[in-house]
Amino acid sequence: MKDSLIIAVDFSTKKEVESFLQHFKGEKLFLKVGMELFYQEGPRIVTFLKEQGHQVFLDLKLHDIPNTVYRAMKGIASIGVDLVNVHAAGGQEMMQAAREGLEAGTNVGGNRPYCVAVTQLTSTTEEQMIKEQLINTSLEDSVLHYATLSKEAGLDGVVCSVHESVYIHKKLGSEFLTICPGVRPANSDIQDQKRVATPTFAGSIGVSAIVIGRPITQATNPFESYQLLLNDWRGVKA
Numbered sequence: 631m632k633d634s635l636i637i638a639v640d641f642s643t644k645k646e647v648e649s650f651l652q653h654f655k656g657e658k659l660f661l662k663v664g665m666e667l668f669y670q671e672g673p674r675i676v677t678f679l680k681e682q683g684h685q686v687f688l689d690l691k692l693h694d695i696p697n698t699v700y701r702a703m704k705g706i707a708s709i710g711v712d713l714v715n716v717h718a719a720g721g722q723e724m725m726q727a728a729r730e731g732l733e734a735g736t737n738v739g740g741n742r743p744y745c746v747a748v749t750q751l752t753s754t755t756e757e758q759m760i761k762e763q764l765i766n767t768s769l770e771d772s773v774l775h776y777a778t779l780s781k782e783a784g785l786d787g788v789v790c791s792v793h794e795s796v797y798i799h800k801k802l803g804s805e806f807l808t809i810c811p812g813v814r815p816a817n818s819d820i821q822d823q824k825r826v827a828t829p830t831f832a833g834s835i836g837v838s839a840i841v842i843g844r845p846i847t848q849a850t851n852p853f854e855s856y857q858l859l860l861n862d863w864r865g866v867k868a
């Protein structure tokens with residue numbers, strides 16, 4: 631889990647994923663399946679990727695009442711994913727229920743999937759948070775607050791931007807996972823992301839894992855793009 635570069639395979643069909651993975655010549659990857667793909671293909675896409683030897687982050691960002699989240703997580707654990715998530719805004723009781731559901735759904739002797747909570751989406755600015763969510767504090771304080779609640783609920787970490795990771799590790803310990811999307815090569819298009827950073831910066835400050843989608847999936851040569859980003863992240867000099 632730690633030091634992984636997770637590729638967000640944001641495609642609509644298994645066929646598109648299969649053709650994307652052909653660029654990687656059998657390399658074992660850490661892949662993120664999001665709503666777009668899961669809602670089209672269902673649990674069988676996870677089974678397919680696991681059978682190919684990949685690790686899977688199922689990014690469904692659950693946010694519902696505790697009983698519903700418990701039952702959904704119980705089912706998700708039985709599909710065999712490695713990492714799942716909820717929205718921290720669902721509250722501490724809901725996050726506890728998520729963890730308990732995962733424990734209940736994990737086979738005896740198996741590993742419970744890691745569970746992390748989304749703090750503030752990396753597409754949100756501080757200005758938007760204050761205006762639209764009526765959270766009258768700094769974005770950093772809001773993220774730290776959600777991270778603290780997540781840890782108290784027994785979760786393994788959070789989804790946050792690279793910029794908040796240092797404060798989270800300082801307060802909650804470096805073992806508490808910071809999974810960071812919003813990662814872009816220097817001077818590239820940030821698209822709908824707002825709180826962005828380069829892989830090099832993420833690596834230099836000890837972020838637990840980074841998530842990158844479009845800079846790899848939409849590249850002319852996805853494998854080359856992945857290798858370059860991986861080297862930047864791991865501090866390998868060209």
Ligand SMILES: O=c1ccn([C@@H]2O[C@H](COP(=O)(O)O)[C@@H](O)[C@H]2O)c(=O)[nH]1
Binds near residue numbers: 789823842844845
């Ligand atoms: O705060 C969040 C939480 C999740 N995401 C997801 O990560 C990827 C990022 O893709 P890019 O193409 O690299 O922007 C995407 O699947 C999001 O759903 C996030 O970006 N921010």
